[in-house]
Amino acid sequence: MNTNKNVPPTIFVIFGGTGDLNSRKLAPALYNLFLDGWLPEQFAIIGTGRSELNDDAFRERLLGDINEFSRTGKVKAKTWDGFAPHVYYQQADVKTAASYKEFGQRIKALEQEWGTMPNVIYYLAVAPEFFPVIATNLAKSDLATDPERTRIVIEKPFGHDLDTARELNRLLAQHFEERQIYRIDHYLGKETVQNIMAFRFANAILEPLWNRNYIEHVQISVTEDIGVGDRAGYYDTSGALRDMIQNHLLQLLCLVAMEPPVDFTADEVRNRKVDVLRAMRRFSPDDVRESAVRGQYAPGWMQGQEVPGYREEKNANPQSNTETFAAVKFFVDNWRWQGVPFYLRTGKRLHRKASVITIQFKEPPHFIFPREATENLRHNRLVISIQPEESIRLQMQAKRPGVDMLLNTVDMVFDYEGTYTVEAPEAYETLLLDTMLGDQTLFMRGDQVEAAWELVMPILTSWQNRTSQNFPNYSADSWGPESAEALIARDGFHWFTLPLHAKK
Numbered sequence: 001m002n003t004n005k006n007v008p009p010t011i012f013v014i015f016g017g018t019g020d021l022n023s024r025k026l027a028p029a030l031y032n033l034f035l036d037g038w039l040p041e042q043f044a045i046i047g048t049g050r051s052e053l054n055d056d057a058f059r060e061r062l063l064g065d066i067n068e069f070s071r072t073g074k075v076k077a078k079t080w081d082g083f084a085p086h087v088y089y090q091q092a093d094v095k096t097a098a099s100y101k102e103f104g105q106r107i108k109a110l111e112q113e114w115g116t117m118p119n120v121i122y123y124l125a126v127a128p129e130f131f132p133v134i135a136t137n138l139a140k141s142d143l144a145t146d147p148e149r150t151r152i153v154i155e156k157p158f159g160h161d162l163d164t165a166r167e168l169n170r171l172l173a174q175h176f177e178e179r180q181i182y183r184i185d186h187y188l189g190k191e192t193v194q195n196i197m198a199f200r201f202a203n204a205i206l207e208p209l210w211n212r213n214y215i216e217h218v219q220i221s222v223t224e225d226i227g228v229g230d231r232a233g234y235y236d237t238s239g240a241l242r243d244m245i246q247n248h249l250l251q252l253l254c255l256v257a258m259e260p261p262v263d264f265t266a267d268e269v270r271n272r273k274v275d276v277l278r279a280m281r282r283f284s285p286d287d288v289r290e291s292a293v294r295g296q297y298a299p300g301w302m303q304g305q306e307v308p309g310y311r312e313e314k315n316a317n318p319q320s321n322t323e324t325f326a327a328v329k330f331f332v333d334n335w336r337w338q339g340v341p342f343y344l345r346t347g348k349r350l351h352r353k354a355s356v357i358t359i360q361f362k363e364p365p366h367f368i369f370p371r372e373a374t375e376n377l378r379h380n381r382l383v384i385s386i387q388p389e390e391s392i393r394l395q396m397q398a399k400r401p402g403v404d405m406l407l408n409t410v411d412m413v414f415d416y417e418g419t420y421t422v423e424a425p426e427a428y429e430t431l432l433l434d435t436m437l438g439d440q441t442l443f444m445r446g447d448q449v450e451a452a453w454e455l456v457m458p459i460l461t462s463w464q465n466r467t468s469q470n471f472p473n474y475s476a477d478s479w480g481p482e483s484a485e486a487l488i489a490r491d492g493f494h495w496f497t498l499p500l501h502a503k504k
């Protein structure tokens with residue numbers, strides 16, 4: 001989102017500095033921002049956790065993490081020598097008031113050393129049970145009183161359901177202004193996801209076609225080949241609908257379905273996305289049976305390796321009925337989209353990792369070519385590949401070279417790899433920089449989160465009330481349960497196989 005390099009002096013406090021998210025995502029992202037010259041001279045990262053570490057030990061730990069997880073590869077000694085002095089560690093228990101006093105002293109010392117009043121960003125990379133605790137303690141300790149200079153970043157999950165999301169919003173609103181609150185949805189930071197807005201709203205040729213008159217249906221598919229690994233403790237309380245559809249996939253849907261914003265400001269963009277969520281058709285219990293399916297993976301084989309079923313994963317409940325796959329048909333009841341189904345699906349341990357949005361257009365109203373010339377033609381489709389392939393393909397019909405008139409389907413392709421030489425930043429790099437610049441465009445506003453929860457609540461409730469499950473119901477390395485095929489086949493469509501050229 002950024003067009004300038006004017007990041008003001010900033011102190012970045014990471015609650016959960018010793019945790020997995022910081023190791024794999026935040027620390028490498030901050031390092032890469034430093035590497036690319038985005039960070040100001042006056043910049044400090046204060047990591048916190050209960051672990052007993054000093055500054056040097058924490059720096060060593062981050063060095064290992066960055067070496068392992070950074071997209072830019074191993075750290076160069078000279079760059080590290082420039083970065084490391086900006087990093088500090090403070091042991092703290094987030095539940096005790098004394099910890100916040102110590103943060104206050106640390107921040108004050110840096111202010112005095114720098115001779116300026118920096119922005120202070122509190123990043124909550126801790127379990128969600130600590131979000132209210134930390135927010136309240138920051139406020140009580142007067143560490144976030146200035147809305148111009150202090151911000152709080154909240155990781156997912158934002159609430160477990162509509163009530164808990166509302167409760168968390170209420171609590172945050174007691175202590176912070178909305179402009180201070182940055183709710184993360186890391187999909188919004190992905191380069192290819194940001195490009196959906198650029199592609200739709202910086203090109204005049206798409207908008208006239210972007211509606212129910214030309215579009216037959218939309219598919220949003222986020223498939224993963226990995227299982228839950230050692231995250232079953234968290235995942236068992238969540239499931240695919242909460243973990244992916246309520247946030248990432250619905251946000252992708254909003255980007256496809258939103259009206260053109262008047263300008264590219266945070267609230268205008270977010271208003272248009274909330275409009276979509278509000279226009280989405282609500283589910284009755286009968287609708288849920290018709291329009292939503294779920295699945296759970298069984299043990300099996302992936303690429304020659306034996307893999308456990310979900311119930312056999314570390315820390316999983318052996319009788320768990322948590323879904324690791326979900327597919328839902330939504331409608332957006334407004335003038336633009338009336339009658340156009342949006343099929344969303346996501347799941348773990350599926351055949352291939354791929355996040356793809358496919359817009360299928362209606363057939364031409366009349367074919368002038370002989371039947372045999374057109375037999376194998378597909379509808380025009382716009383295929384937006386978010387990852388791992390990063391591309392946009394427009395599938396068109398063309399005449400095959402030859403003396404006869406035979407047509408086939410060809411792709412017009414924009415692909416990042418072939419077009420740009422610069423490597424795209426990781427989502428967290430963009431998002432962390434935006435928190436420092438005070439740009440909330442790619443962050444979830446409170447009403448947006450609640451509107452998304454409101455939409456999925458009938459499905460969650462209905463699934464919770466239906467106890468009998470035939471789980472596990474799909475095998476590893478498949479495309480999910482048969483019921484997912486039936487969901488879309490009833491409307492005469494099928495899930496598209498994801499781009500064959502997609503990188504593994």
Ligand SMILES: NC(=O)C1=CN([C@@H]2O[C@H](COP(=O)(O)OP(=O)(O)OC[C@H]3O[C@@H](n4cnc5c(N)ncnc54)[C@H](OP(=O)(O)O)[C@@H]3O)[C@@H](O)[C@H]2O)C=CC1
Nearest residue numbers: 016017018019020021049050051093094125126127155156
């Ligand atoms: N890991 C990931 O890929 C993702 C994580 N998230 C979210 O990020 C958050 C963190 O996840 P993750 O990093 O995986 O979790 P971890 O369990 O790896 O880390 C938890 C962190 O919290 C700290 N902590 C726990 N209790 C206290 C306490 N009482 N006082 C101070 N610090 C404490 C731990 O410090 P110590 O061990 O030193 O006590 C540790 O640094 C969660 O909300 C998660 O949902 C979101 C998306 C992806």
Ligand SMILES: O=C1O[C@H](COP(=O)(O)O)[C@@H](O)[C@H](O)[C@H]1O
Nearest residue numbers: 156186187224243244248355387
């Ligand atoms: O938020 C989450 O996202 C990941 C998938 O993210 P991606 O960037 O790798 O597509 C998912 O594995 C995880 O369960 C979920 O919590």
